[in-house]
Amino acid sequence: MSDDRLTIAGREFRSRLWVGTGKYKDFVETKKAIETSGADVVTVAVRRVNVTDRNSENLLDYLDPKQYTILPNTAGCYTVEDAVRYARLARAAGVSDLVKLEVIGDERTLFPDTAGLIEAARILIKEGFVVLPYTNDDPIVAQKLVDIGCPAVMPLAAPIGSGLGIRNPYNLKIILETVNVPVIVDAGVGTASDAALAMEYGADAVLMNTAIAGAKEPIAMAEAMKYAVEAGRLAYKAGRIPRKLYATASSPIEGML
Amino acid sequence: MHVQVNGESRRVPEEINVTGLLRDLELNVERVAVEVNLEILDRRDFDARTLREGDRIEILSFIGGGGGSGHE
Numbered sequence: 001m002s003d004d005r006l007t008i009a010g011r012e013f014r015s016r017l018w019v020g021t022g023k024y025k026d027f028v029e030t031k032k033a034i035e036t037s038g039a040d041v042v043t044v045a046v047r048r049v050n051v052t053d054r055n056s057e058n059l060l061d062y063l064d065p066k067q068y069t070i071l072p073n074t075a076g077c078y079t080v081e082d083a084v085r086y087a088r089l090a091r092a093a094g095v096s097d098l099v100k101l102e103v104i105g106d107e108r109t110l111f112p113d114t115a116g117l118i119e120a121a122r123i124l125i126k127e128g129f130v131v132l133p134y135t136n137d138d139p140i141v142a143q144k145l146v147d148i149g150c151p152a153v154m155p156l157a158a159p160i161g162s163g164l165g166i167r168n169p170y171n172l173k174i175i176l177e178t179v180n181v182p183v184i185v186d187a188g189v190g191t192a193s194d195a196a197l198a199m200e201y202g203a204d205a206v207l208m209n210t211a212i213a214g215a216k217e218p219i220a221m222a223e224a225m226k227y228a229v230e231a232g233r234l235a236y237k238a239g240r241i242p243r244k245l246y247a248t249a250s251s252p253i254e255g256m257l
Numbered sequence: 258m259h260v261q262v263n264g265e266s267r268r269v270p271e272e273i274n275v276t277g278l279l280r281d282l283e284l285n286v287e288r289v290a291v292e293v294n295l296e297i298l299d300r301r302d303f304d305a306r307t308l309r310e311g312d313r314i315e316i317l318s319f320i321g322g323g324g325g326s327g328h329e
Contacts (some may be wrong), residue, residue, distance in 0.1 A: 020321075030298060043322060046320075049263070051266075058288055059320055073323075076326030089292065089317050092291070110324065145317050209322075
């Protein structure tokens with residue numbers, strides 16, 4: 001699989017499993033899980049530093065930005081203004097123009113506000129950002145995001161952290177057929193088979209956080225996800241057999257008594 | 258003089274610049290973003306930016322996160 005690289009906006013990625021860094025017990029577990037997953041893209045959030053506790057550790061002490069592509073998100077932003085502000089702060093805090101753009105529409109579902117998303121993406125792209133938008137499983141919105149210059153789209157499988165798996169495989173398949181940029185299935189994966197399925201449909205990568213961090217054994221789940229994404233990708237490239245209603249024998253008739 | 262740092266009032270020396278403030282807070286210049294009165298500063302301007310009484314400073318960095326944000 002080593003020659004099967006994912007390229008987005010001129011950047012090459014080895015792994016097709018992307019992972020978030022939230023919800024782990026501590027930084028040691030975060031680091032171990034991410035190493036085990038084989039991911040080379042990790043998402044992070046941007047927040048106020050603790051200025052009172054001098055001993056508070058920094059996530060980047062555990063995740064070397066030279067080793068990983070740090071993908072800051074605008075998680076927690078409910079307006080275009082906030083998302084744009086956080087994206088700019090992320091760029092100022094980091095070293096690249098990459099941003100995983102989230103404009104959340106509702107607290108309960110955490111579904112994207114796709115109108116706000118398109119507006120924010122337009123502003124940030126004009127400012128030179130490489131915008132990877134967290135979007136709904138809506139082919140029309142996905143295409144609009146591509147049209148305004150997003151080099152990839154990140155449709156959800158299901159609500160963030162829900163573990164429901166791919167709720168609308170047909171929409172996802174339409175997105176995969178219609179957009180001509182990489183599609184990264186983001187959010188909603190619950191277990192390895194969900195990730196494998198996304199890859200079998202032809203997704204270019206899968207991004208997850210809770211499915212690993214929230215598992216009983218996060219490190220073991222990180223390993224399961226690594227294999228699931230690899231297996232799904234291989235199966236997609238190998239090309240599955242068509243589904244048929246009736247049996248087709250696998251052994252010849254010739255030579256039978 | 259007093260400035261606001263991440264929402265809290267803090268006494269700092271007169272004429273201190275952003276680099277000096279970060280040093281006092283023992284923060285790594287390479288790992289933070291600084292906003293002064295809603296203006297995001299370029300890291301290269303930390304030395305040149307002298308703070309004034311009442312400035313509202315936000316210092317942010319990367320923390321663990323996936324999608325969404327909230328309390329559980």
